Amino acid sequence: MPPRFFVVCNNLKDQQGHYFETSVSVAKAARKAGFRPIVATHVDCRPDLFPDWLDIYPILCTDHWMHEGPARDRDFEGLLPTPYLEIGEVNAGRASISDYIEARFASEQRYKCRKCRRSLAFLGPWFLYCCRRMLSFLPRFLRRPLRGLLDQVAPTAKRFLKSPTVKRWVTRIVGRLWRRTVCTCTGPLSRSLQHPIERPYVDKAMRTLMPEKLDRELESALTFKRDLERLFSITGVSSEDHVLMGTAHERELLAIQLFVKRMGEGRAPLFHLEFRHPLFRGEVDEAQIQKLKPLRHKRLLFDLYRSQTPSRRIRFYTDTAELAEEYSLLSRFPFDVLPIPFRAHLIDDGEDGPQRPLRIVYLGDARDEKGFHWLPRLIDELMQEYVSSGRVRFILQATESVPEYNPRSVRALERLKEYDSSTVTLEGVDGPLSPEEYYELVAEADIVLLPYDKLRYRSASSGTFTEAFAAGKPCVVPCNTWMSSMLPPGAGEVFTDESSFIQNVKRLVDNYERYRRTAGRYSAQWLAKHSPEALVSCLLTASERHGECEPAARSA
Amino acid sequence: MKITYYYPFGYFYPVRSGSAMVAAHHLRYFKSRGMKPRIVVLTNGESSSRAEFERYYHWVEDIHVVSLRRYGELYKDFSRWSFGTFLRGHHNLTKVREFRKSLRQPADLVFLNYAFSSPLLDLVRPEPARVLEAVDIISRQFLMKGSGRALLEHHLRTEFDLYSLYDSVVMINTEEAEFARHCGVENATYVPRAVETIAPDGGLEEDADAESDLLFVGSDHPPNVEGAKWFYEHIYAPYLRAHGVRWTIVGSVCNSLPIRDSGVKCVRYVEDLWELYRRTKITVIPLLQGAGISIKTLEAMGQGKPIVTSPCGRRGLHGSEDALIGLDFEENPRAVAERILELCRSPEQRASYGRRALEYVRTHFGVEAYGQRMDSVLAEATERARRRQVAGKVA
Numbered sequence: 001m002p003p004r005f006f007v008v009c010n011n012l013k014d015q016q017g018h019y020f021e022t023s024v025s026v027a028k029a030a031r032k033a034g035f036r037p038i039v040a041t042h043v044d045c046r047p048d049l050f051p052d053w054l055d056i057y058p059i060l061c062t063d064h065w066m067h068e069g070p071a072r073d074r075d076f077e078g079l080l081p082t083p084y085l086e087i088g089e090v091n092a093g094r095a096s097i098s099d100y101i102e103a104r105f106a107s108e109q110r111y112k113c114r115k116c117r118r119s120l121a122f123l124g125p126w127f128l129y130c131c132r133r134m135l136s137f138l139p140r141f142l143r144r145p146l147r148g149l150l151d152q153v154a155p156t157a158k159r160f161l162k163s164p165t166v167k168r169w170v171t172r173i174v175g176r177l178w179r180r181t182v183c184t185c186t187g188p189l190s191r192s193l194q195h196p197i198e199r200p201y202v203d204k205a206m207r208t209l210m211p212e213k214l215d216r217e218l219e220s221a222l223t224f225k226r227d228l229e230r231l232f233s234i235t236g237v238s239s240e241d242h243v244l245m246g247t248a249h250e251r252e253l254l255a256i257q258l259f260v261k262r263m264g265e266g267r268a269p270l271f272h273l274e275f276r277h278p279l280f281r282g283e284v285d286e287a288q289i290q291k292l293k294p295l296r297h298k299r300l301l302f303d304l305y306r307s308q309t310p311s312r313r314i315r316f317y318t319d320t321a322e323l324a325e326e327y328s329l330l331s332r333f334p335f336d337v338l339p340i341p342f343r344a345h346l347i348d349d350g351e352d353g354p355q356r357p358l359r360i361v362y363l364g365d366a367r368d369e370k371g372f373h374w375l376p377r378l379i380d381e382l383m384q385e386y387v388s389s390g391r392v393r394f395i396l397q398a399t400e401s402v403p404e405y406n407p408r409s410v411r412a413l414e415r416l417k418e419y420d421s422s423t424v425t426l427e428g429v430d431g432p433l434s435p436e437e438y439y440e441l442v443a444e445a446d447i448v449l450l451p452y453d454k455l456r457y458r459s460a461s462s463g464t465f466t467e468a469f470a471a472g473k474p475c476v477v478p479c480n481t482w483m484s485s486m487l488p489p490g491a492g493e494v495f496t497d498e499s500s501f502i503q504n505v506k507r508l509v510d511n512y513e514r515y516r517r518t519a520g521r522y523s524a525q526w527l528a529k530h531s532p533e534a535l536v537s538c539l540l541t542a543s544e545r546h547g548e549c550e551p552a553a554r555s556a
Numbered sequence: 557m558k559i560t561y562y563y564p565f566g567y568f569y570p571v572r573s574g575s576a577m578v579a580a581h582h583l584r585y586f587k588s589r590g591m592k593p594r595i596v597v598l599t600n601g602e603s604s605s606r607a608e609f610e611r612y613y614h615w616v617e618d619i620h621v622v623s624l625r626r627y628g629e630l631y632k633d634f635s636r637w638s639f640g641t642f643l644r645g646h647h648n649l650t651k652v653r654e655f656r657k658s659l660r661q662p663a664d665l666v667f668l669n670y671a672f673s674s675p676l677l678d679l680v681r682p683e684p685a686r687v688l689e690a691v692d693i694i695s696r697q698f699l700m701k702g703s704g705r706a707l708l709e710h711h712l713r714t715e716f717d718l719y720s721l722y723d724s725v726v727m728i729n730t731e732e733a734e735f736a737r738h739c740g741v742e743n744a745t746y747v748p749r750a751v752e753t754i755a756p757d758g759g760l761e762e763d764a765d766a767e768s769d770l771l772f773v774g775s776d777h778p779p780n781v782e783g784a785k786w787f788y789e790h791i792y793a794p795y796l797r798a799h800g801v802r803w804t805i806v807g808s809v810c811n812s813l814p815i816r817d818s819g820v821k822c823v824r825y826v827e828d829l830w831e832l833y834r835r836t837k838i839t840v841i842p843l844l845q846g847a848g849i850s851i852k853t854l855e856a857m858g859q860g861k862p863i864v865t866s867p868c869g870r871r872g873l874h875g876s877e878d879a880l881i882g883l884d885f886e887e888n889p890r891a892v893a894e895r896i897l898e899l900c901r902s903p904e905q906r907a908s909y910g911r912r913a914l915e916y917v918r919t920h921f922g923v924e925a926y927g928q929r930m931d932s933v934l935a936e937a938t939e940r941a942r943r944r945q946v947a948g949k950v951a
Contacts, residue, residue: 047705076706079710098650100717101644105643233710234709
C-alpha cells in the first residue's frame with residue numbers, strides 16, 4: 001500500500017475561496033508523486049464536489065475562524081475510535097484484544113454519559129461565567145455588609161482582604177474546583193483530563209490560556225484532535241505518511257502536538273503546518289506583539305507549544321518570505337516558504353491577442369479588505385471615456401463572503417447591480433464559482449484588478465494574483481506588498497491609494513499591448529516556481545533533511 | 557481432534573436463523589469426520605428449546621450453557637444492535653468466570669462464529685488452531701441506511717484487523733472473501749454452504765390445497781424486520797391484498813412486525829418448516845440490505861420453491877439468474893406485485909422455477925463440496941497454528 005498524503009482543511013465547506021482549489025491540486029500532485037491522497041474537510045462539505053479518484057472524509061467539526069461552536073459530529077453514533085493501538089500490537093503479544101476494542105469503541109456507559117454530557121455541556125461555560133462574575137462580584141457583595149465592619153477593623157485586616165494575594169488564591173481554588181468538577185463532565189476537555197498522558201499538558205494549557213479567556217480555543221483544539229484521531233483511526237496512519245494543513249491556526253498546533261505525544265515520535269506522521277494569515281499591519285514591530293491582543297495570544301500558543309517539548313514531526317511553513325519573517329519573529333521557530341499551488345492546466349490559453357472591448361476582471365470574494373468597494377467609483381470614472389466608448393467592459397466576481405463583516409462590499413454590490421449588464425457583468429452572485437467557471441474567468445480576463453488593502457496584504461500572498469500572473473495577465477496591485485515585490489516592472493501597475501488605482505487602470509488600458517507582452521514573458525518562469533508539484537516536492541525535500549529546517553528555495 | 561466450538565445463537569433449532577443453520581452444518585461436518593466438539597452456548601435465557609437442542613446435539617462431547625440473563629450489563633450489551641456493543645459484550649464476557657474456565661479448556665482447535673466473538677480469543681490458550689466462521693462481513697449488517705461512510709470504513713477496518721488474529725477465516729460469500737483478501741486478509745477463504753435439499757425422490761409438487769400463497773421465513777434480525785415491513789407497506793397492502801393473496805411469515809421476525817391483517821399470518825414457530833414449504837406456492841425474499849449470502853434464499857431453493865427476491869436476497873448467488881426471479885423491489889413495486897400474481901396463477905411456471913432452483917443448489921452448494929473445503933480449511937489452520945507456535949518459541 002502506498003504511503004498516505006493527508007490534506008487537512010477544516011475550513012473547506014464548499015468551493016468558495018482557495019481552500020477547495022488548494023486541496024484538490026495538492027492531492028493530485030501527491031498522487032502523481034506516488035502517495036495515496038486523502039482529503040479531510042469540514043463535516044458540512046459535500047463529498048460529491050470532489051473527483052471520484054479522491055478519498056474525502058467530511059470529519060472535522062471545528063472550522064478555522066470559530067465564528068460558531070463545533071458542528072455536530074454525524075457519523076459515529078457516540079463511538080470514539082482512536083488510532084493509538086494497532087492490531088499489530090495484539091499480534092505481537094504486547095496488547096490484548098480487549099485493549100484494542102477499548103481503543104476503537106467507546107463503552108456503552110461512556111456513550112450514555114456522553115449523551116448526557118452533551119445536553120449539559122452548556123453548563124460548563126455558564127458555570128465558568130458565574131465563577132468569574134462571582135469573583136468580581138463577591139468583594140462588592142461582601143463590601144456592603146462588611147463596610148461598617150471593615151471600617152472598624154484594623155487597617156491591616158483591610159489591606160489583607162483587598163490584597164492581590166488573596167485574590168490570587170481565590171482564583172486558584174475556584175479554578176481548580178472548576179477543572180475538577182465541570183471539566184470532568186463536559187466535552188473533549190473531560191476526556192483529556194482523564195488521560196494520564198494528556199492530563200498534565202491540558203492542565204498546563206488551561207492554566208495558561210484561561211486567564212486570557214482562551215478556553216474556547218482549547219476546547220476547539222481538543223475537538224480538532226478528536227476528529228484527527230477519528231480520521232487516522234479509519235484510514236490508518238504511519239510514520240511514512242504526510243499531513244498538510246494548508247491554512248493552520250496556532251490552536252491546531254496544540255492539538256497536533258498532543259496527538260504526536262500520544263502516538264509517539266516514532267509512529268506519528270510528518271505534519272506540515274502552513275500559516276497564511278498576516279500578523280502585522282504595516283511594518284514589522286516586535287513591540288506590537290505584546291500590545292495587540294491577537295498577536296499576544298498567538299505568541300502564547302506558540303510558547304505553550306515550546307514549553308511542552310516541540311516535536312520533530314511538526315514543521316512550519318508560510319507562502320511568502322515576508323510572512324516567514326513575521327512568524328519567525330512571533331513564534332521564535334524557523335519557517336520555510338512553500339510555493340503556491342493551483343491547477344494551471346485549467347486556465348485555457350484563450351484567443352491570441354486582446355479582444356475588444358478589453359475585459360477588466362475582478363476575481364475572488366467581495367470583501368472589504370480586497371477593495372471590492374472601490375469598484376463602483378472606478379467604473380464611474382471610466383464610464384465616459386472607456387466604458388461608453390466600448391474600449392473596456394467589466395467582469396466582476398461578486399460572491400459575498402460573510403456580509404456582516406464586509407458592509408462596504410455589500411453596499412458596493414448594490415450599486416454595481418445598477419449598471420447595464422453588457423458593460424458590467426456580475427458573476428457568482430448566487431454562490432461560489434466552480435473551479436472550471438473561475439478559471440474560465442481568469443482566461444477571459446485582459447486585465448486583473450487587485451485593489452487590496454496594502455497594509456493587510458503587506459506580507460500575505462494572493463492566490464488570485466498567482467493565477468492571473470501565471471496566465472500572463474497584466475495586474476494592478478497595491479504598493480509595498482508581496483504582490484508588488486513579485487510583479488516585474490512593466491508587467492502591471494502598482495497603486496498607493498484609490499486615486500492612483502484609478503489612474504493606473506487608465507494607464508494600463510491606454511498601453512495595454514505593451515503590458516500584455518511583458519506579463520506574458522514572465523508567465524512560464526512563474527509557473528515553474530508555483531505549482532502543486534513544486535509544493536509537494538518541497539515538503540518531501542524538507543522531510544528528508546534531518547535536524548532543523550533550513551529555508552527552502554524562496555520565491556523570488 | 558479436541559474442538560471447542562462457540563455457539564452464540566441460543567437454543568435455536570437450526571432453521572430459526574440462517575446463522576444457526578450455518579452452525580448446524582459445521583457441527584454436522586464434525587460429526588461426519590468423527591469429531592466430537594465441546595459446544596459453549598450463549599443464550600438469552602430462553603430455555604424453551606433447550607431439551608430439543610440437547611437432543612439434537614446429544615452426540616457432542618459436552619454442552620456448556622451461559623445465560624446472559626444472569627448478567628444484567630452483558631444482557632444490555634447484546635440487546636443493542638451495534639457492532640461496537642456486540643464487541644464490547646464479548647469483551648465483557650471474558651470476565652465471566654464460568655465462561656473463562658470453559659474456553660481455557662485444552663483443545664486442538666477453537667472455532668468461533670462472527671468477528672464480534674474475537675475478544676474471546678484473549679481467553680484461549682496460544683496452542684490451539686483458531687478458525688473463525690466470519691459468515692459474512694458482519695459489520696455491514698449493523699449499518700442501517702443513513703449510516704455514514706466514515707462509520708462503515710471504521711467498522712470494516714476493525715473487522716479486517718480482527719481477522720488477522722485467526723489461522724483461518726471462513727466466509728460464505730465468494731465476493732466478500734475476495735474483497736477481504738484484496739484488503740490484506742490473506743487467511744480469508746470462501747467455503748460454499750451445504751444446503752439441505754429435499755430428498756431425490758421427494759416430490760417437488762406443492763400440495764393441491766396450498767395453505768399459503770407467499771412465505772417469508774426470518775429471525776428478528778433488523779434487516780429481516782425492515783424488509784418484511786417494507787414489503788407489507790409497499791407491495792402487499794396496495795397490490796396483493798385485494799387479490800386475496802395469503803402471506804405467511806414465520807420466525808421470530810413476527811415479534812417485531814406490527815402487522816394486523818387478515819391476509820397475513822404470523823407464526824413465531826412451526827414444528828416442521830419443510831412441511832410448510834410444501835404447502836406454500838412461492839417464497840418471497842424482500843430484503844433491502846444485508847451481507848454475505850441470504851441463507852433463507854438457499855434454504856427455499858433447496859426445497860424446490862419458486863422464489864421472488866430483491867437484489868439483496870440473491871447476493872452472492874452467481875449464475876442463479878434462471879433459477880429465481882430477481883426484481884428491484886424499490887424501483888417498481890407494482891411490477892413485483894404483478895409478477896407474483898402471475899406466478900400464483902401458473903403452476904407450470906412455479907414448478908419450472910422450483911426445479912431450476914433445486915438444480916442450482918445441488919450443483920453449487922452440495923454437502924460433499926462443503927466437506928472437502930472444510931477439510932482443507934482445518935488442515936491449513938492447523939499448519940498455521942503449528943508455525944505460529946514455532947515462531948513464538950523461537951522469539
